[in-house]
Amino acid sequence: MISAAIEAFGQIFTPPFRVVLWKSLGLTLAILALAWAALDHLIVSYAAGALGWLATTISISTGIGLFFILAYLVAPASSLVAGFFLDELAERVEANPGPVGRPLAAGSAIVIGAKFAVVSLVVNMGALMVFLIPGVNIAVFFFANAYLFGREYFELAAMRYRPIAEVKALRQRHAFYLFVCGLPIALVVAVPVLNLLTPMFAIAYMARIHRQLAPIDSGVVQMAS
Numbered sequence: 747m748i749s750a751a752i753e754a755f756g757q758i759f760t761p762p763f764r765v766v767l768w769k770s771l772g773l774t775l776a777i778l779a780l781a782w783a784a785l786d787h788l789i790v791s792y793a794a795g796a797l798g799w800l801a802t803t804i805s806i807s808t809g810i811g812l813f814f815i816l817a818y819l820v821a822p823a824s825s826l827v828a829g830f831f832l833d834e835l836a837e838r839v840e841a842n843p844g845p846v847g848r849p850l851a852a853g854s855a856i857v858i859g860a861k862f863a864v865v866s867l868v869v870n871m872g873a874l875m876v877f878l879i880p881g882v883n884i885a886v887f888f889f890a891n892a893y894l895f896g897r898e899y900f901e902l903a904a905m906r907y908r909p910i911a912e913v914k915a916l917r918q919r920h921a922f923y924l925f926v927c928g929l930p931i932a933l934v935v936a937v938p939v940l941n942l943l944t945p946m947f948a949i950a951y952m953a954r955i956h957r958q959l960a961p962i963d964s965g966v967v968q969m970a971s
Contacts, residue, residue, distance in 0.1 A: 747923075750958065751930040754839075754951035758943060762838050763950075770831050770945050777823045778816055821891055821935050822867040824944035825898060829859025832902050832949060839953040847906030855902060862898040869894060888932045895935070895944075896928025899952035904960070920959055927955050 758767055832855040836847065869890045897917060904913040917924060931948045935941045 747927050747930075747955070750954040751951055754954060755947055757839070757950050758946040763835070763946065766831055766834055766838075767943075767946055770827055771942055773830060774820075774823055774827050774942050774945070777826065778819060781819050781823070782816060818871065819867070820941045820944065821894070822863040824935065824941070824948070825863040825866050825894075826856075826859050828899065828902060828945040828949060829856035831945060832859075833906070835946065835949040836903060836906055836953050839950050850905055854905075858902065858905075859898075862894065866891070866894050866898075887936065888929065891932035891935055892928035893925050894928070895931040895948055896924040896926075896952075899931065899948040900924050900927075900956060903949065903952040903956040907956070907960075916960060923959075924955070927952070 757763060833849040900917055901913050904916060934944050934947055
């Protein structure tokens with residue numbers, strides 16, 4: 747697990763990954779910027795009808811509050827972005843060494859990523875509710891995201907080789923290990939700026955974890971077709 751995480755993190759900066767790296771960063775930043783603009787507009791619209799002193803207080807609090815809110819939105823944004831670049835990234839990881847899995851059906855990875863993004867948003871908003879409880883907030887954040895990311899990215903990687911029913915059965919057999927494997931991804935999500943690399947790192951990482959748990963052969967690829 748540790749070696750897979752180290753290899754995956756190093757690989758995302760290599761030449762074959764750089765084009766996808768910039769595209770992934772650009773899309774993640776665009777999603778966060780849109781979220782910022784929407785929330786800011788909503789709050790400013792409310793403040794426009796408030797008293798002078800209250801409007802000023804709301805305006806100042808908005809900038810500070812949005813910063814923390816966006817920190818929690820990185821996780822669901824990363825889940826959404828992963829759907830756009832899954833096949834492109836996974837092929838680069840799998841090819842060294844092969845065989846390479848089959849691309850998911852058009853739009854499937856994006857739909858799955860969007861579903862996980864919604865779940866991640868709900869879970870992280872729940873974690874935000876306990877933000878003021880020292881110690882508990884950190885634990886909830888790490889454990890929730892370790893579970894979510896361990897599950898999501900493993901399924902995305904495995905579905906390139908296996909039918910969804912087999913993917914879920916494999917995930918259930920290794921549920922605890924995949925939760926532990928999700929901790930490095932949760933750690934990346936928790937570090938500002940570095941968390942923008944989450945989709946790249948998680949896909950490269952979980953492609954390796956899938957390979958470790960279920961040695962891939964041509965027969966498996968055929969089953970997924």
